[in-house]
Amino acid sequence: MGFTRRQVLLGLTGLAVVGAATNGARYWLGKSSESTVDYELIAAPIELELIAGTKTPAWGYGGRAPGLELRAKQGQTLRVRFTNHLPEPTTIHWHGIRLPLEMDGVPYLSQLPVLPGESFIYEFKLPDAGSFWYHPHTESGVQLGKGLVGPLIVEEKEPSGFGFERTLCLKSWHIDPTGAFTDFSVPREAARGGTPGTLSSINGQHNPMLELPAGQVVRLRLINVDNTVTYRLQMPDCESFIYALDANPVEPRPLGKEYWLGPGMRVDLAVKVPEEGAEWLLRNGPMRLARFKSVKGATGFEAFPKALPANPIAEPDLDKAQSIRFNFEWSGAVSTQTSHFWQINGVAWDINDKSCVERPIATLKRGQSYIFELRNLSQYQHPIHLHGMSFKVLSSDRKKITPWFTDTYLLGKNETAKVALVADNPGIWMFHCHVVDHMETGLMAAIEVV
Ligand code: C2O
Ligand code: CU
Numbered sequence: 550m551g552f553t554r555r556q557v558l559l560g561l562t563g564l565a566v567v568g569a570a571t572n573g574a575r576y577w578l579g580k581s582s583e584s585t586v587d588y589e590l591i592a593a594p595i596e597l598e599l600i601a602g603t604k605t606p607a608w609g610y611g612g613r614a615p616g617l618e619l620r621a622k623q624g625q626t627l628r629v630r631f632t633n634h635l636p637e638p639t640t641i642h643w644h645g646i647r648l649p650l651e652m653d654g655v656p657y658l659s660q661l662p663v664l665p666g667e668s669f670i671y672e673f674k675l676p677d678a679g680s681f682w683y684h685p686h687t688e689s690g691v692q693l694g695k696g697l698v699g700p701l702i703v704e705e706k707e708p709s710g711f712g713f714e715r716t717l718c719l720k721s722w723h724i725d726p727t728g729a730f731t732d733f734s735v736p737r738e739a740a741r742g743g744t745p746g747t748l749s750s751i752n753g754q755h756n757p758m759l760e761l762p763a764g765q766v767v768r769l770r771l772i773n774v775d776n777t778v779t780y781r782l783q784m785p786d787c788e789s790f791i792y793a794l795d796a797n798p799v800e801p802r803p804l805g806k807e808y809w810l811g812p813g814m815r816v817d818l819a820v821k822v823p824e825e826g827a828e829w830l831l832r833n834g835p836m837r838l839a840r841f842k843s844v845k846g847a848t849g850f851e852a853f854p855k856a857l858p859a860n861p862i863a864e865p866d867l868d869k870a871q872s873i874r875f876n877f878e879w880s881g882a883v884s885t886q887t888s889h890f891w892q893i894n895g896v897a898w899d900i901n902d903k904s905c906v907e908r909p910i911a912t913l914k915r916g917q918s919y920i921f922e923l924r925n926l927s928q929y930q931h932p933i934h935l936h937g938m939s940f941k942v943l944s945s946d947r948k949k950i951t952p953w954f955t956d957t958y959l960l961g962k963n964e965t966a967k968v969a970l971v972a973d974n975p976g977i978w979m980f981h982c983h984v985v986d987h988m989e990t991g992l993m994a995a996i997e998v999v
């Protein structure tokens with residue numbers, strides 16, 4: 550079955566046309582202006598049918614999980630009137646967005662938690678284009694685990710050369726065969742690689758069949774919204790190039806045999822869809838994540854676009870940069886109250902201790918350049934994420950690095966990597982592993998910029 554260009558435009562296949570009005574968006578006050586995009590976003594319980602014939606008592610944003618896709622243009626202000634209809638407090642963090650601390654969604658640091666029934670208005674400018682996402686920064690294991698994760702797409706100011714695009718949120722649900730949730734965190738697993746889910750999904754569907762327009766070049770935005778899993782992405786049988794990593798453009802290069810996408814990370818691919826009727830797989834290592842099918846329809850975007858324009862991130866001055874070393878370690882000490890399996894420079898973060906934010910692990914001078922030496926002294930990999938600022942990956946003792954800007958670096962087991970940044974955003978910024986089990990059992994710290 551083919552589809553007409555009009556159907557593509559209407560998004561009937563879930564395929565968005567770049568630059569079109571936000572699909573399914575619910576604007577509050579009924580308007581958006583040139584400079585501001587408004588959303589009304591509600592977090593509330595929803596029922597999902599993840600396994601046919603069963604019900605999963607999930608939590609969603611905007612009535613879905615993964616949540617409503619928020620879209621705006623680079624340079625615009627995003628204003629989200631958020632309301633909490635969950636039975637517990639929550640916040641929203643805007644992963645990868647360089648914004649003021651008050652909008653960063655960290656409880657007791659940026660704001661007070663939003664209590665059940667309360668609203669909070671998030672409002673910030675979007676300096677960078679790319680694929681981002683949003684999620685709570687409270688009770689992360691449970692809240693992200695139940696489905697509070699959503700894509701935030703910031704379109705380039707000028708047309709990017711892509712005609713069509715599709716966002717794919719990757720999540721593995723912690724459910725049993727009846728659809729009921731299982732434990733989001735099991736101590737034995739938290740002390741290792743983190744507690745994995747059992748049912749893989751793309752946009753909330755297990756093993757979906759996704760249709761793409763034959764012969765066209767399509768932008769796929771893959772977002773790892775999972776608590777734990779590092780996806781080993783494979784898409785043989787289809788010509789595809791990496792255009793951006795974690796929202797930041799790279800010189801287009803083939804996807805290759807396998808790309809490791811850790812929790813929190815994103816990859817934007819340009820895919821040349823084969824001739825009509827062709828089918829191919831997206832896999833996580835040997836496991837199938839989705840099947841793609843090429844269907845007749847749209848025309849007009851058959852060539853690979855040129856590289857995407859760089860985001861306006863300050864270039865660190867490596868000659869003047871001061872170095873700071875961060876050791877990520879397994880400590881294994883299990884106290885009776887909280888498990889502190891992990892630590893950064895000998896300190897385990899305690900998610901139950903609000904005063905942790907008052908003891909930053911490093912203080913940076915505003916405007917200065919820094920090199921962070923990230924040393925993983927453990928047998929497990931850690932997607933290391935920084936709030937508020939993007940950093941440039943410089944080198945690794947394990948692999949050849951072509952430097953790029955990012956907000957999350959997947960630090961392999963026993964790897965040492967160097968990254969650099971200009972401390973240009975004043976505030977106290979969370980610095981943590983994005984394996985939720987790790988961040989909740991110690992692998993988190995605060996970095997201050999004064
Ligand atoms: Cu997605 Cu503290 O981050
Ligand atoms: Cu973040």
Ligand code: CU
Pocket residue numbers: 930931932982983984987988992
């Ligand atoms: Cu980790």
